[in-house]
Amino acid sequence: MKKKTPGDVFDLHQKIQSELNAQEEKQRSALRRSLSETKAAFDFFTDLGHDSTTAIALTDIALANVLEE
Known part of the structure; x- marks a missing residue:
């Protein structure tokens, strides 16, 4: 086994940090969609009164109901 x-x-x-950043961005995007x-x-x-x-x-x-489907 090669020594690190x-x-x-x-x-x-750096790779782990990059993956965490990408995951956080996906979560932020999903939250924005959900809020929208x-x-x-x-x-x-x-609007229906x-x-x-x-x-x-x-x-x-x-x-x-949407989440159940």
Whole structure:
């Protein structure tokens, strides 16, 4: 087995950091999409004339149904 050098360790650290950054960006993107979908659903129900409390409840139900599918 080849002995690891400090350069190997540094390269591995850089690779891990790069992968973590990519994973964090994917999570941020998914969160932005989720928030956008939640706002769109809320706006849909308020546009139908529901008060904000009812719109929140309907949005919660609608999103739960989407997650089940």
